[in-house]
Amino acid sequence: xxxxxxxxxxxxxxxxxxxxxxxxxxxxxxxxxxxxxxxxxxxxxxxxxxxxxxxxxxxxxxxxxxxxxxxxxxxxxxxxxxxxxxxxxxxxxxxxxxxxxxxxxxxxxxxxxxxxxxxxxxxxxxxxxxxxxxxxxxxxxxxxxxxxxxxxxxxxxxxxxxxxxxxxxxxxxxxxxxxxxxxxxxxxxxxxxxxxxxxxxxxxxxxxxxxxxxxxxxxxxxxxxxxxxxxxxxxxxxxxxxxxxxxxxxxxxxxxxxxxxxxxxxxxxxxxxxxxxxxxxxxxxxxxxxxxxxxxxxxxxxxxxxxxxxxxxxxxxxxxxxxxxxxxxxxxxxxxxxxxxxxxxxxxxxxxxxxxxxxxxxxxxxxxxxxxxxxxxxxxxxxxxxxxxxxxxxxxxxxxxxxxxxxxxxxxxxxxxxxxxxxxxxxxxxxxxxx
Numbered sequence: 001x002x003x004x005x006x007x008x009x010x011x012x013x014x015x016x017x018x019x020x021x022x023x024x025x026x027x028x029x030x031x032x033x034x035x036x037x038x039x040x041x042x043x044x045x046x047x048x049x050x051x052x053x054x055x056x057x058x059x060x061x062x063x064x065x066x067x068x069x070x071x072x073x074x075x076x077x078x079x080x081x082x083x084x085x086x087x088x089x090x091x092x093x094x095x096x097x098x099x100x101x102x103x104x105x106x107x108x109x110x111x112x113x114x115x116x117x118x119x120x121x122x123x124x125x126x127x128x129x130x131x132x133x134x135x136x137x138x139x140x141x142x143x144x145x146x147x148x149x150x151x152x153x154x155x156x157x158x159x160x161x162x163x164x165x166x167x168x169x170x171x172x173x174x175x176x177x178x179x180x181x182x183x184x185x186x187x188x189x190x191x192x193x194x195x196x197x198x199x200x201x202x203x204x205x206x207x208x209x210x211x212x213x214x215x216x217x218x219x220x221x222x223x224x225x226x227x228x229x230x231x232x233x234x235x236x237x238x239x240x241x242x243x244x245x246x247x248x249x250x251x252x253x254x255x256x257x258x259x260x261x262x263x264x265x266x267x268x269x270x271x272x273x274x275x276x277x278x279x280x281x282x283x284x285x286x287x288x289x290x291x292x293x294x295x296x297x298x299x300x301x302x303x304x305x306x307x308x309x310x311x312x313x314x315x316x317x318x319x320x321x322x323x324x325x326x327x328x329x330x331x332x333x334x335x336x337x338x339x340x341x342x343x344x345x346x347x348x349x350x351x352x353x354x355x356x357x358x359x360x361x362x363x364x365x366x367x368x369x370x371x372x373x374x375x376x377x378x379x380x381x382x383x384x385x386x387x388x389x390x391x392x393x394x395x396x397x398x399x400x401x402x403x404x405x406x407x408x409x410x411x412x413x414x415x416x417x418x419x420x421x422x423x424x425x426x427x428x429x430x431x432x433x434x435x
Contacts, residue, residue, distance in 0.1 A: 329353025
């Protein structure tokens, strides 16, 4: 039990203090049980990110990164659920060789889970999924989940996480030198101080830059939100058949992340609108992508060419651009090793989809760093690597006195989020693409 007297000077106590003030412990542990201080240093690293952002913006954007990790729960009322995620869409279940995190968040996921276990699961897939997992390994789950497009992952230990994952950046041009790559590289994951070393980056202002945001849900929109606060112009792009799923979520939280932005809806299956989409991307300084790379490539958009031409492309994926796996904040975090464990080794979820806000903060800080050389930068931001880099091989979870925990809270929202497609005509007119 971490007590008031247990929070003293030193790196360990700073880690505990940052967690206690983050709101995340209130979302970690069993329902009705004690709050837990999670393993690792994600809250400390989140604060380092926002300190970098404050410096890069001349204090125009000064936020507490640790508090951002739990902010959504202040809007939704989510609470800790032990082996059930705060949002109740993901579960931790035993496998033949350990544990796994499996998500069922999308309308089609019950059918996909039925395909996973090769049977009709009806309206409740969980009993069938639990039975199947008991006789299958984590590796078998990963193989089948990737084929089906399911968000699922075996839970790793901190030691495995440190060994398996590296946060990385992909050089924008084939001729970028090794020294250039190192000068803007995310630092190695084994460091308790975190994967992101601000001293290796050169801050740049983003005031007045145009950001085209293809992302959805939380990680990418949080990045866009922070860039917008820093003065960038944010143009959110959706397709008629794939609107941002967060529009169906808490309206206050959606408004927080999208207030003051513009909204464009374009159909890439229409030749004229596809051409307009290409023109919009060509006009951007920064592009935020939060899907598997093949999605935007299928629209005729080339991340590498954009970066070669001088732009910054932020590619947020569950497991890296080279992977075809999908993932959401809860299953990615657990799969990367960020779980609290009980005395018998049972893993428990940490926070609310914590991989999302941690990745959004990372992406924003990278967007506020100057590319090296004459070309731009294609950042390969794997959520699993971002999380794994906050852990060390000795990471453990500890209970904490409830009086030391600061609950999740909301920031004040100013402005309104745009209705879907509100600015399509004005933006295309500006590009010379309307009517």
